[in-house]
Amino acid sequence: MPAQPISDTSVPLSPTFTPPADPRPAAAGAKTVLQADDIARVLDRIAHQILEKTSGGDGVVLLGIPTRGEPLAHRLAERIATFAGVRVGLGSLDITLYRDDLRTQASRPLGRTVEPAGGVDGKLVILVDDVLFSGRTVRAALDALTDLGRPRAVQLAVLVDRGHRELPIRADYVGKNLPTSAEEQVRVRLAETDGVDEVSIHAGAAGTARAGGPA
Amino acid sequence: MTGFSRPVLLRGVRPLGAAAVDVLLADGAIAGLGPSLERPDGAELIEADGAVLLPGLVDLHTHLREPGREDTETIATGSAAAALGGFTAVHAMANTNPVADTAEIVEQVARLGELAGLVDVRPVGAVSRGLAGEQLAEIANMARSSAAVRVFSDDGHCVSDARLMRRALEYLKPFDAVLAQHAQDPRLADASCCAHEGELSGRLGLPGWPSVAEESVIARDVMLARHTGSRLHVCHVSSAGSVDVLRWAKQRGIPVTAEVTPHHLLLTCDLLAGYDPVFKVNPPLRPAEDVEALRAGLADGTIDAVATDHAPHAAHDKDHAFSDAAFGMLGLQTALGVLIETMVEPGRLDWAGLADRMSVRPAVIGRLAGHGRPIAVGEPANLTLVDPSASWVVQPAALASLSRNTPFAGRRLPGRVLATFLRGRPTARDGVVPALSGASAVWA
Amino acid sequence: MTRHLLSAADLDAAGAYEILNSAEQMDAIQHRQVKKLPALRGRTVVNLFFEDSTRTRSSFEIAGKWLSADVVNVSAKGSSVSKGESLRDTALTVAALGVDALVIRHPSSGAAHRVTEWVDCPVINAGDGTHEHPTQALLDAFTLRRRLGELAGRHIVIVGDLTHSRVARSNVLLLGLLGAQVTLVAPPTLMPAGVHTWNCSTSWDLDATLAGKVAGDVDAVMMLRVQRERMGTGSSGGGRAAVGYFPTEREYAIGYGLSPARLDLLPEHAPVLHPGPMNRGLEISSIAADSPRSLVLDQVRAGVAVRMAVLYHLMAGADEGSGRTGTTGEPHPAAVHA
Numbered sequence: 001m002p003a004q005p006i007s008d009t010s011v012p013l014s015p016t017f018t019p020p021a022d023p024r025p026a027a028a029g030a031k032t033v034l035q036a037d038d039i040a041r042v043l044d045r046i047a048h049q050i051l052e053k054t055s056g057g058d059g060v061v062l063l064g065i066p067t068r069g070e071p072l073a074h075r076l077a078e079r080i081a082t083f084a085g086v087r088v089g090l091g092s093l094d095i096t097l098y099r100d101d102l103r104t105q106a107s108r109p110l111g112r113t114v115e116p117a118g119g120v121d122g123k124l125v126i127l128v129d130d131v132l133f134s135g136r137t138v139r140a141a142l143d144a145l146t147d148l149g150r151p152r153a154v155q156l157a158v159l160v161d162r163g164h165r166e167l168p169i170r171a172d173y174v175g176k177n178l179p180t181s182a183e184e185q186v187r188v189r190l191a192e193t194d195g196v197d198e199v200s201i202h203a204g205a206a207g208t209a210r211a212g213g214p215a
Numbered sequence: 216m217t218g219f220s221r222p223v224l225l226r227g228v229r230p231l232g233a234a235a236v237d238v239l240l241a242d243g244a245i246a247g248l249g250p251s252l253e254r255p256d257g258a259e260l261i262e263a264d265g266a267v268l269l270p271g272l273v274d275l276h277t278h279l280r281e282p283g284r285e286d287t288e289t290i291a292t293g294s295a296a297a298a299l300g301g302f303t304a305v306h307a308m309a310n311t312n313p314v315a316d317t318a319e320i321v322e323q324v325a326r327l328g329e330l331a332g333l334v335d336v337r338p339v340g341a342v343s344r345g346l347a348g349e350q351l352a353e354i355a356n357m358a359r360s361s362a363a364v365r366v367f368s369d370d371g372h373c374v375s376d377a378r379l380m381r382r383a384l385e386y387l388k389p390f391d392a393v394l395a396q397h398a399q400d401p402r403l404a405d406a407s408c409c410a411h412e413g414e415l416s417g418r419l420g421l422p423g424w425p426s427v428a429e430e431s432v433i434a435r436d437v438m439l440a441r442h443t444g445s446r447l448h449v450c451h452v453s454s455a456g457s458v459d460v461l462r463w464a465k466q467r468g469i470p471v472t473a474e475v476t477p478h479h480l481l482l483t484c485d486l487l488a489g490y491d492p493v494f495k496v497n498p499p500l501r502p503a504e505d506v507e508a509l510r511a512g513l514a515d516g517t518i519d520a521v522a523t524d525h526a527p528h529a530a531h532d533k534d535h536a537f538s539d540a541a542f543g544m545l546g547l548q549t550a551l552g553v554l555i556e557t558m559v560e561p562g563r564l565d566w567a568g569l570a571d572r573m574s575v576r577p578a579v580i581g582r583l584a585g586h587g588r589p590i591a592v593g594e595p596a597n598l599t600l601v602d603p604s605a606s607w608v609v610q611p612a613a614l615a616s617l618s619r620n621t622p623f624a625g626r627r628l629p630g631r632v633l634a635t636f637l638r639g640r641p642t643a644r645d646g647v648v649p650a651l652s653g654a655s656a657v658w659a
Numbered sequence: 660m661t662r663h664l665l666s667a668a669d670l671d672a673a674g675a676y677e678i679l680n681s682a683e684q685m686d687a688i689q690h691r692q693v694k695k696l697p698a699l700r701g702r703t704v705v706n707l708f709f710e711d712s713t714r715t716r717s718s719f720e721i722a723g724k725w726l727s728a729d730v731v732n733v734s735a736k737g738s739s740v741s742k743g744e745s746l747r748d749t750a751l752t753v754a755a756l757g758v759d760a761l762v763i764r765h766p767s768s769g770a771a772h773r774v775t776e777w778v779d780c781p782v783i784n785a786g787d788g789t790h791e792h793p794t795q796a797l798l799d800a801f802t803l804r805r806r807l808g809e810l811a812g813r814h815i816v817i818v819g820d821l822t823h824s825r826v827a828r829s830n831v832l833l834l835g836l837l838g839a840q841v842t843l844v845a846p847p848t849l850m851p852a853g854v855h856t857w858n859c860s861t862s863w864d865l866d867a868t869l870a871g872k873v874a875g876d877v878d879a880v881m882m883l884r885v886q887r888e889r890m891g892t893g894s895s896g897g898g899r900a901a902v903g904y905f906p907t908e909r910e911y912a913i914g915y916g917l918s919p920a921r922l923d924l925l926p927e928h929a930p931v932l933h934p935g936p937m938n939r940g941l942e943i944s945s946i947a948a949d950s951p952r953s954l955v956l957d958q959v960r961a962g963v964a965v966r967m968a969v970l971y972h973l974m975a976g977a978d979e980g981s982g983r984t985g986t987t988g989e990p991h992p993a994a995v996h997a
Contacts, residue, residue: 097697102975103976106660107677107975107976108975110685112684146693147695148693149692417851417852418828418853418856420788420828421788490768490772531745531747531748532745534747536788537773538788
């Protein structure tokens, strides 16, 4: 179970929802690029950058994209509170039903969409995700956000940018730029979901041209 | 019956499965029987090669749908199916439209059968007017007509009123006729009931047709038969309990006979799980315990006869939800194969026993002269030649019936009818029926 | 995930939980300003109803529309056996219009099964005769889960005309799948044939059952509608009166109705469900129907969310394996089956 968000949430958490752990076995030839303390430092920096760029976090809402965007958003919100004493809005935005590949993939389980108490209208929404890849996830998130309300502006924070964009999308806050080849897999593990903090790169599995975390 | 027929010499046949002999058919009768008969001039020769010779099969229960539903079957097409199935006589049930409850209609049915010239079609007369179950039909007129009706039945409906049943049984006596009852108490199983009442019907949500609806009627009717001294015949027995009642009645010398269908000897109710109406029939398919009791009953003679209850239906009458679809299955062409599979091959009946149930006793019950006779010189040549070692796959589109509703589609059945002879004339040869003769050809 | 939803037994436990969890998320849409999710945009769903049902039909209609599907209601009530058109012809005609999913309600058991023989698209059974009503069972489970938490190990009692209830059949199957224990209570004449082979206990004694003396403490009770036509008081036009399954409404209510006294037999936490429409005073007293324990309205609200989840899960992946590209990266790691 993820830790309780530190701001009010408008919808009670379902007693049955648990985010799934990554079941993929460790592939051979893995290279760790970020360890736990690296990730902590990176998140510290992003939090400071957010405070700087948003003039103190006023009217800011962090929406984590499930699965791993959620705990990342939570950690950022904690840091912002610690560094500046500001409580930003915190929630999650599930994009499963906005994907552009619904017809070609079997149905996926849905993640949680939780609006922060103040909603998103007129707010500066910062989408938070673990990996930025093709940009399609963010495209879907923008559509989902439109159905939620009308923010005054939208920004994007990611832990890792691995390149290979297929849409004109860029992140405002990047933890680490990670040049990868399209066949490689980037694997993000977080304590809240996988028991450990680690970002690693793996050689692609045979036949998977576009392996990698959701982008 | 017109037409000149050449003599036929069957070489190396096994009558009722006994040792191989030659049999000569001439002038409508068995003219010779013995080892190495000489072939007369002009006689057709059939090398039977050890095939089994049976008396022509007699069906006590067929629906030929004419008059009224000629889109599903005619007397001509039904006769063709019968001949291909090894039958030389069929009893055509009365639930046509109009109902066969007068001499005029039964005579017409008989005439159309004669014109088709492939099997002896014996019309069954209704017991009650319009099959309504209220007033007696013109039983005497039908018995005295040129159709000489000897089997009366409201099949499709049960003669459920006890008083009417008693009257009808008594009224039949001067004609040596038999009342064939469709045993289904309408208060226990009404027209909407379509599946054996039990675990499956409860699970599938289909209205249940409990065995007791059949057994209770048979129990009442055998006592009425005892009381009146009249002959009772029970149609399409389907349950173990019914066999018990029949056994009890026969032990007491009550004049009751019974028939079972091939499908009730082979198929069980679990086939309904996919809701396919090709398995919808009245009485319904039942569980394995009932099937076993029916086989045992047929083997020991408690059940006297096999009757197909051949019931053709148009596709659009079956293309409905299960409970809305029509009841009934085809049966004439597949009957022999099913009986060989369920009774002969497992050794529960030998060929003589099979001949008894499928020809001899049905002919006696229907008072049908000339059929079900011993295979001996001088007897009418109503015969069926069967190759028990061959087999065939049932393909609905290849059947002679105008309809396609067979539950055995795709199934491989043992035994093939090599030839059927009606008074010495081949009506079916190697799966083909010669061109239909007479006016019925218009409908073919 | 199953291709069609004809019976609650078409789902395995994983599939049932997936639908219920998705329904949780979709339920939130009711509170949004923009009640739309684009999941089924450009797809067409046809409600082919051979039987009147405003409640179920509107529920499916809203569910489809909130997922951005085009929903068409076809009332086939007149075009059935009576007019000579076969079920096959009706189904093929509708399918020929180009539908992506068929929701079917029919007065005969197994009708939805037959339709799957003739059409290509997913078929959802919205109630067939006295056979099953799987989406009702799903919304009942959804409602119970919200009130009681996980249903594994819970004891649910279902009371009423079980012989003719498609809701009962689907519930016994689904609750069993979710690990709940079920007891069916009805007079002998209203118990289904073969019920002793079902995955449940049975009892003729409602008081003893609710007091926990038959199969243990009760966590919820579901009352089923008893059709008045089943009683012995009706008479058919001319001729004999139909013999009822039960002598009088009064005797039924006394023996099997959820009276205020019976309500008090239930543990405090146990809710009351009813699929509706209710016969107040017959199978359920007004006091019970309107009590704080009653989840009847929650069931109705749950209907839309659950049906949205069913439509989404059954209609996703329609073009799977078609070779279309444009995926959003690797499938979600949790969806190992994808």
